[in-house]
Amino acid sequence: MTEQLERPPAVRAEGVVKRFGPTLALDDVGLTVRPGESHALVGRNGAGKSTLVNVLTGLHKPDAGTVRFHGEPAPDYGDMAAWQSKVACVYQKSMVVPELxxxxxxxxxxxxxGERYIRWSRLRQKARELLASYGVDVDPSARAKDLAVEQRQFVEIAKALSFGAKLIILDEPTAQLDARGIQRLYAKLRELQAQGVAFLYISHHLQEVYDLCTTVTVYRDARHVLTEQVADLSKADLVEAMTGEGKGGASSWHAVSVHGSDHAVGETVLRTEQLALEGEFDPIDLSVRSGEVVGLAGATASGNTALGEVLAGMRSPTSGAVNVAGRDVRTGSVPHALDAGIGYIPEDRHRQGLVLGRSVAENATLTVADQLGPWGTVLPSRTREFAAGMIASLDIKTRGPEQLVNGLSGGNQQKVVVARALARDPKVLVALRPTAGVDIKSKDALLGVVRRVAGEGSAAVIVSDELDDLRVCDRVLVLFHGRVVASYDSGWSDRELVAAMEGVGETTPSADGGQEGTAGTSGNKEQTS
Incomplete structure (x- = not known):
């Protein structure tokens, strides 16, 4: 430890500021990672973690502050070869080329x-020597797509080290690993640490911070909150630092939000039976009643997003059934989900929600084209009339139905996505992170729409890790590594929900082999009823 302290830090960032237009993404933050150290960087979404990683890897140029590697100034912005010799990032999604x-x-x-031709035998020998030098037992001739997930990560780490980098950033490295894969990854990281390699570890699973890291830094709202030795910081204090909420405290937002006690709840509208998707989430029995908004909370790789996509017909489950208002739904089919009465707000409005080169009217009516004219025709007048009603209902700020949707603000684009989801008067609304990337005013309006849909007799499911999204829910189910681990009625505190999502909440095994929360949960053995 003394030797580590005497050597210059693998990286030291001081006073880093980064703005994107009016948004302050990093506000005078710092970070120091020492040689051979495994250092965790944690924080809620929007804390600034990803922006800092982009600064440390040379992808973003900071507006202020300094970054030094092993005591030397960071390379010039744009000199990527020089940056590769200092630092590398191994992302959750593998960057290897599968077919090679x-x-x-x-x-x-x-x-x-001077090399004109590739000598394949020599290339494989060089690869074998490189892998052996870092203790990576992988066949150089194997195709990357045939490797286990952690083996692909080992290859990426070895490649980064071969450029001379002694700082490796790991972004959610265990998200796609099973328990044995995680242990193999841990063992390899510890071997490399003994060789002086430093790791900056970013994870939503706080237990892994305690299993692997010696130091932890917390960011919140683009600011540095604390840096402590992991052994000296309790899990409760770590969650408190991430949320800014003291023990037993509750967010003031609860005082003004709408909750289940304020409205009537009717019969079950959405029901799943042993619905599962291998590698994403275990069998789950979910029921949502009319007038009810249920949240599916979870961090990256928890399985909540995959569950939402299965409900909407975007993905096919491995097993199980979905039922809407007593009618079985053909899973894995968006048209059948629509016909059954499931409306869907996708996570990424640009890739899945909008046709950016088309008008507001065309986008808002994509799901009801069969209702806009006789014999399969689409009448422009009827399209404009239908869209005008949605514009008025959702208060979409636009010059009119004919305006191209890419000319709207982010919040109004999202309202167009919501309009499309509501166009068929769905019995169930499934919303994946419905307020991502919108301003506070638009966020309130969008969540108000979801609440209104439920109030008019439909059921709603919000899939999100954003606490503000989840506050409008009557119940919140927390998923972790594909299993429901806790259930909360309205009135939960930020710290208890975050702890459950990050895998450090108190849980007990449930009768069906899953887990359910104990501290602060509804106490229901029926994990979803």
Whole structure:
């Protein structure tokens, strides 16, 4: 430890500021990671973690502040070869080329001076030597797509180290690993730490911070909150630092939000029976009643997003059934989900929600084209009339139905996505992170729409890890590694919900082999009823 302290830090960032237009993404933050250290960087969404990673890897140029590697100033912005020799990031989604071999991935675009042809036997030998030098037991001739997830990560780490980098950033490295894969990854990281390699570890699963890291830094709302030795920081204090909420405290937002006690709840509208998707979430029995908004909370790789997509017909489950208002729904089919009465607000409005080169009217009526004219025709006048009603209902700020949707603000674009989801008067509304990337005013309006839909007799499911999204819910189910681990009625505190999402809440095994929350939960053995 003394030797580590005497050597210059693997990276030291001081006073870093980064703005994107009016948004302050990093506000005078700092971070120090020492050689051979495993340092965790944690915080809620929007805390600034990803922006800092982009600064540390040379993808973003800070507006103020300094970054130094091993005591030397960071390379010039844009000199990516120099940055590669200092730092590398291994992302949750593997960056290897699946169809290429391990050797080809390791030396992609790396030709020796004067070399005119690739000597494949020599390339494989160099790859074998490189992998062996870091103790990575992978066949250089194997195709990357045939490797286990942690083996692909080992290849990426070895490639980064071969450029000279001694700082590796791991972004959610265990998200796609099973328990044995996680242990193998841990073992390899500890071996490399002994060789002086430093790791900056970013994870939503706080237990892994305690299992792997020696130091933790917390960011909140673009600011540095604390840096402590993991052994000296309790899980409760870590969650408190992330949320800004003291023990037993509750967010003031609860005082003004709408909750289940304020409205009537009717019969079950949405029901699933042993619905499962292998590798994403275990069998789940979910029921949502008319007038009710249920939240499916969870961090990255919890399975909540996959569950929402299965409900909307975007993905096919491995097993199980979905029923809407007593009618079985053909799973894995968006048209059948629509016909059954499921409205869907996707997570990414640009990729899945909008046709950006088309008008507001065209986008808002995509799901009701069969209702806009006789014999399969679409009458422009009827399209405009239908869209005008949605514009008025959702208060969409636009010059009119004919305006191109890419000319709207982010919040109004999202309202158009909501309009499309509501166009068929759905019995069930499934919303994936419905307020992502919108301003506070638009966020309140969008969540108000979801609440209104439920109040008019439909059922609603909000899939999100954003606490403000979940506050409008009557019940919140927390998923962790594909299992429901806790259930909360309205009135939960930020710290208890975050603790459950991050895998450090108190849980007890349930009768069906899953887990349910104990501290602060509804106490219901029926995890979803």
């Amino acid at each position: 071999t391990v050797a080809e991935n390791l030396f992609l675009n790396r030709f020796e001076p």
